[in-house]
Amino acid sequence: MAKTYPDDHAIWQLAVAHGLRPCPVIFEPVPASVLYEHAAYLIPGRMAHWSFGKQYQLLKTRYDYGLGKLYEMVVNTNPAYAFLLASNSSLENTMIRCHVMGHVDFFQANQAFSHTPKNMIDVVSHHADRIRQYEFQYGKNVVESFLDHVLAIEEHVDWDRPARRGFSSVANVQTPPEKSIRPRYEDLSPTTSAPSKSSPSRPLPRPTFDLLGFLMTSSDALEDWQRDIIGMVREEMRYLWPQLRTKIINEGWATYWHLRLMREISLADDDWVDFARMHALVVAPQEFQVNPYALGSRIFESIWQKGGDEALFLAREVEEDTSFLRNHLSPELVQAMHLFVAEREHQEIFVHTVDGKAVRDLLIHDLMHGGIPVISVDDGDFHHRGELLLRHHHDGSDLDIRYAEETLRHVYRLWGRPVHLETVVAERQVRLSCDQDEVTKATL
Amino acid sequence: MLPFVTDWSLQQKGPVDQRRHQAKVKEALSRQLGDLITEENIIRSQRGQTIKVPIRSLQQFKFRFDPWPSQRVGQSQAVPRVGDRLGRLPENARASDQGERAGEIPGVDYVEAELTFEDVEEMLFRELGLPYLENKPIARVVQPEWAFKDIARRGLMGNLDKRRSLRANILRYAREGHPGLGRWMPQDLRFKTWVPEEVPEQNAVVVAMRDISGSMGDFKKRMARLFAFWMLGFLKSQYQQVEVVFLVHHTQAREVSEQEFFELGESGGTKVSSVYELCEEVLGERYPHAYWNIYPIHFSDGDNWSDADNRRTLESIQRILTVANVLGYAEIREGGYSSTLMSQFSKLIHPRFKIVTISRSQDLYLALKTFFPRQEEGATDG
Structure with missing residues (x-):
């Protein structure tokens, strides 16, 4: 007696019948090497860089040694692409198809994704082609080390604004007055001392969080192909940013729905047991961290219990991780899920508190801005010498200073003149400065 | 749109970038070689055992929070x-x-590379070379070795030389006025065949000399031991047979066992000439120049007893240089001052006489490269 499982279309219809709004989904069963490759590049067909190769090796090695298994990879496009492991059982892939429906619906309906382009696979493959051309023109190593610099600050783009032409948000930052840097000693030469062209209404300095965009438009040290590469990385990161802000809610939504949809499918008894085991693995607690599948799906369950489908769909539409937890992670839920705040004393780790509010606040704190430090460009003409001043907006957590120093070296390469970063270390205002290869630290 | 590719083996982006990453790891490792060769857990590792080595240059730096x-x-x-x-x-x-x-x-989160002792050895030995290598013509044993060096018209099909056979075929038809490849005839075939080769055995002797006077501290001992360790390893990889003579000295020199050589620490003054004279004696009696490649090396902190003895040492060194491939003097010193021995030795300019100062463990790598440079310019015997 051969078991039958619903096909792609039946699952899609089941999802729609329950109120999900997935766009068409193309399922591709692939070997593990391909699935892990897509997972490493985050978008299939993206530009080549050794850092993706490093991630690929890591993921694949973990899989080869049975330490971690990725079930699927969904791309936020229309139609959506979902890659599944070809070697999975039909039952596993049925559950994963249901899970994918949750993700695809989320990409379509959640506000954070409202301005992500839906043809991103095409876009990144054009990017990859252009970068290959630049490699051909300027040399592989030249392009690679330039990408090293750009990727070091890839997260620092203007993620919460819709894409638009021009960079009005960028233009408000003070930049060196027109031609003050190049040619260098122009103002000393009487022949070029034409009356200043700078308009009296130059906008007041206002910080921008779009570091990549600012460098792309305002750096004096870049050639056109380099600005183009920054633009490409920026565009890809703006597309990926909503995913950084919705890790728990997105996985929670997909997990909640694979459970709910699977209950609607008639399965053989032994399949029910296998499915229960698979689901339990997905939501099992993890050591020293929170399992996003478990936390997210549990919160959605509680939302449904209180407000039914209406509240459920509203939450998936308007929330991102931080607001999701702030609005819906109740002290009772914290207690029911055995969440706690762990604290390190010397090298030992202890349960510090189980207080619901403390747990929730720490989780939200860690998820702020996708867990990435908020850095703004405060001045592009710092010291009136065309130097770059960045500011870390300190929210209680100090930066990893060594990493910040090394990252500044990359920014220096992109700006071409001294760069500074102001931050707070152990409650003291500190400025890191990088000139050439030297990084210095001063307490303000 | 994604093309409907079913042959997923064509999808090679990940593996290609992975290889690039691995190549970068290798590059980074060879830049770190100077540290690797003084790393205790590498030197003490068993053959075949892998060791994790942190690599410094492959981190991907970002603005980030303290990860812990x-x-x-x-x-x-x-x-x-x-x-x-x-x-x-x-x-x-x-x-x-x-x-x-x-x-x-x-x-x-250092990037870690897994290495075996052999990997480190291989990377190091690739950097080193044997200057002034001479075939000692009258070798002790001549071993016949077999090498595929010849081409024959008959042979085993397994040894068919396809390139040469193709050429013979094309040539034959060309001569007949038909350019291009034609029907195969038995006379087209060419086979690789072997000839016995008499390989003279290369022998080398290392005369390791060490100052065991009171002034040699722990760091100095460690450096001498590490240097000798890599030097022996390298020479053993280059010669069929390497013999080592261990000599130690303070005011007098004597021959000791390997274990004693590395462990001995005595007090007393230093008379360097004693050990070079003993070296001459050993070489003269047991390792005639005609049969052996000779590598004497001396470790000291350079605190010699008197200027007269420095001169006497120099004379001895001049004599040894007529027979040695390379004569090395490694001065191991923690302070910044310059020793009397060093100032005497610096005056002696001879292409086979190599002097290095080791004051930090990183210097060891440079010292090895100085003694065994990969390409010696003007490597004629002068």
């Missing part, structure tokens, strides 16, 4: 109670933590 904050949210199977002990931080996190406290470079 003091507080973090967790989840447990059982009901958590305040004060429950959950465990210890992972090893690497501890190292980084202490590092930061101590104001050192934290070690967190």
Whole structure:
């Protein structure tokens, strides 16, 4: 007696019948090497860089040694692409198809994704082609080390604004007055001392969080192909940013729905047991961290219990991780899920508190801005010498200073003149400065 | 749109970038070679055992928070109670933590490469060369070796030389006025065949000399030991047979066992000439120049007893240089001052006489490269 499982279309219809709004989904069963490759590049067909190769090796090695298994990879496009492991059982892939429906619906309906382009696979493959051309023109190593610099600050783009032409948000930052840097000693030469062209209404300095965009438009040290590469990385990161802000809610939504949809499918008894085991693995607690599948799906369950489908769909539409937890992670839920705040004393780790509010606040704190430090460009003409001043907006957590120093070296390469970063270390205002290869630290 | 590719083996982006990453790891490792060869856990490792080595240049730096904050949210199977002990931080996190406290470079999430002792050996030996190598014509044993060096018209099909056969075929038809490849005839075929080769055995002798006077401290001992370790390893990889003579000296020189050589530490003054004269004696009696490649090397801190003895040493060195491939003097010194011996030795300019100063463990690598440079310019015997 051969078991039958619903096909792609039946699952899609089941999802729609329950109120999900997935766009068409193309399922591709692939070997593990391909699935892990897509997972490493985050978008299939993206530009080549050794850092993706490093991630690929890591993921694949973990899989080869049975330490971690990725079930699927969904791309936020229309139609959506979902890659599944070809070697999975039909039952596993049925559950994963249901899970994918949750993700695809989320990409379509959640506000954070409202301005992500839906043809991103095409876009990144054009990017990859252009970068290959630049490699051909300027040399592989030249392009690679330039990408090293750009990727070091890839997260620092203007993620919460819709894409638009021009960079009005960028233009408000003070930049060196027109031609003050190049040619260098122009103002000393009487022949070029034409009356200043700078308009009296130059906008007041206002910080921008779009570091990549600012460098792309305002750096004096870049050639056109380099600005183009920054633009490409920026565009890809703006597309990926909503995913950084919705890790728990997105996985929670997909997990909640694979459970709910699977209950609607008639399965053989032994399949029910296998499915229960698979689901339990997905939501099992993890050591020293929170399992996003478990936390997210549990919160959605509680939302449904209180407000039914209406509240459920509203939450998936308007929330991102931080607001999701702030609005819906109740002290009772914290207690029911055995969440706690762990604290390190010397090298030992202890349960510090189980207080619901403390747990929730720490989780939200860690998820702020996708867990990435908020850095703004405060001045592009710092010291009136065309130097770059960045500011870390300190929210209680100090930066990893060594990493910040090394990252500044990359920014220096992109700006071409001294760069500074102001931050707070152990409650003291500190400025890191990088000139050439030297990084210095001063307490303000 | 994605093309409907079914042959997924064509999808090679990941593996290509992975190879690039691995190549970068290798590059980074060879830049770190100077540190690797003084790393105790590499030297003490068993053959075939892999060692994890942190690589410094492959981290991907970002603006990020401290990866080990003091507080973090967790989840447990059982009901958590305040004060429950959950465990210890992972090893690497501890190292980084202490590092930061101590104001050192934290070690967190270093890229780690897995290495075997053989990998390190291979990387190092690739950097080294044997200058002034001579075939000692009257070798002790001549071993016949077989080498595929000849081409024959008959032979075993397994040894068919396809390129040469093709050429013969094309040539034959070309001569007949038909350019291009034609029908195969038995006379087209060419076979690789072997000839016995008499390989003279290369022998080398290392005369390791060490100053065991009171002034040689722990660091100096360690450096001498490490240097000798890599030097012997290298020479053994180059010669079929390497013999080592261990000589130590303070005011008098004597021959000792390998173990004694590395462990001995005595007090007393230093008379360097004694050991060079003993070296001459050993070479003259047991290792005639005609049969052996000779590598004497001397480790000292350069505190010699008198200027008269320095001169006497120089004379002895001049004599040894007529027979030695390379004569090395490694001065191991922690302070910045210059020794009397060194100032005497610096005056002696001879292409086979190599002097290095080792004052930090990183210098060891440079010292090895000085003694065994890969390409020696003007390598004629002068």
